[in-house]
Amino acid sequence: MRLPKLDPFVLALAAAVLLALAWPAPGETGGLLHWEWITTYGVCGVFFLYGLTLAPERMRAGLWRWKAHLAIVVTTFAVFPLVVLAIEAVLPEALPDAAIIGFFYVAALPSTVSSSVAMVSLARGNIPVAIFNATLSSLLGVFLTPLLMAWYLQSSGAPFPLLPTITKVVLLVLVPILLGQIGRRWLAGWAQRNGRWIKLADRAIILAIVYGAFCDSVAEGVWTQNDPVVVVEIAVGVILLFFVVYALVTVGTRLFGLPREDRIAVQFCGSKKSLATGVPLAPVIFAGRPDVGLIILPIMLFHFFQLLIVSFIAARYAREADDIAAARPSEA
Template identity: 45%
Template sequence: MPRARAIATRVGLDWFLVALLSMIGLAYLWPELGVDREPISLGDVANYGVSVIFFFYGLRLSPEKLKVGLSNWKLHVVVQLSTFILFPLLILPLHTLFEDTPQELLWLGVFYLAALPSTVSSSVVMVSIAGGNIPGAIFNASISSLLGIFITPLWMGIFLTSGTGNFDMGSVMGKLVLQVLLPVVLGILLHRFWGAFAERNKGRLRVFDQVIILLIVYTSFCESFARKMFSGYSITDVLLLGAAMIALFFLVYGLILTVSRLLGFSRDNQIAAVFCGSKKSLVHGTVMSKVLFPGGTMVGIILLPIMMYHALQLLASSIIAQAEARRKAGD
């Protein structure tokens, strides 16, 4: 039990998931605080927090480690194609099943999830537990996060432009450059000076990230509840969504594992590929939603699939990682 609790804490199965659910409940009971702009706009506070999150993310990126990881190109190609091509192509054809139904907005949330980059911390932790290629995991998770700044809005832009006609790609990219990319670049440039400080305090910085995410989730759901955006959905819809999310995880996991074996990957690289390629980032999902869906009224529904996938991917991958660790110990 202590070992399981320690692993759960390391990968994020702790107070944070409980707090996420609490923010939804609080938004349902008290949406006014997240909607009102006086005496202070919590939405504006969250916007500033987004830039700080990505500044510290860039501060912890080591250019030297990224250079070292460049050589294992087959692993990188599999992970990035899985993250940004396989996921969206699995979800995109399903739009015809939900078009012009109350569930279409939930589908959009799932498609947004599919377009997101991989996680960083939990991917590396899982690869470490399973005994996989840790440098490869660090490289792929980091590169995925950077690529997602550009690729995620491109995927969403194609769909939203064709579906609504009011998606301004130039405006969105401009906001992402100012709010996300610029802080990351600034952090990377200052890595040599403050990188060690950021690494020493990564625990505190993680808590800051989580607090900002909770604030974004709260304000997003406040907007949705205040405008009764969830009125057309039932408990059955939510349960089916959860089942679909865990099915999506195992489908992608199985496809990546099959491709890795066909390409002759070593066991270490297989582990890095399946854990990095099957994950999706709650951090990027929440913070980028502030830019991609500026209206705010439907963001709560858009974020629901990534929140569910986040929890379920951690549960499933932690079980798999521990099994891989036991298998390696028995070899």
């Protein structure tokens, strides 16, 4: 069996973290380069590009598969948080506080966009359903992710300035998305022709935010205060989280009798989380926290393992679809 190719972006993320650990001074908040400005304006840039490339007409084809849509939204924003809360109740002190917050942050994030659609396509699932829900999930996440985090942090006793955070989300996230949508009137053709460069710019900004977050964490001694084994523990935790949610979704879709193509779309879209939303949104939600690097580490590791695991699952589904297609003529 051929192993899936490792995403170069994953390697770039690892390089950004290693660079921050080795040379944190340029990326520290208030440092010579004022990296926090890059982070702030970078967040606006990421969501402006998202709005610019968001084509509402692509959602229409899958609009009426309401059972699949409901299953994905419930899994993404309800099942995931409940699973994390259940695991936290069983293992309340298994990880540092920032890492535990990071796990709930993973649970509160929307589903991925491009990778979900790509994997559903590879697995011969319902592509219109994947497109519709990847887009819907990202838009809902702009509102639901900060609200879920506000509830979680306040219920756990951590201070969370809700109104200032919502104001920042509106200014740094929602407004750029709306401006991007307005800009499509003149720039849609340009964006389509230059999709590769837009994707590179988007990823470069995400890498800059990751570098800055880890630089601040290094400067504040977050990593020297915690055992390096915590990285391994987080990795094991995100793998466990993925498989628990994936198993629940698989059982649920079979109980509700969804057709095979819809079931694949729900399994893949419902079990994945968006690094592209999680990293830019983190400086907005967790502004002023020196341990943002540790908070976003779970979503970075989850991103890597979800791509790896789903690649194998999608390849298996593709082989099954080919076998089914090949068997039909002989049955006839």
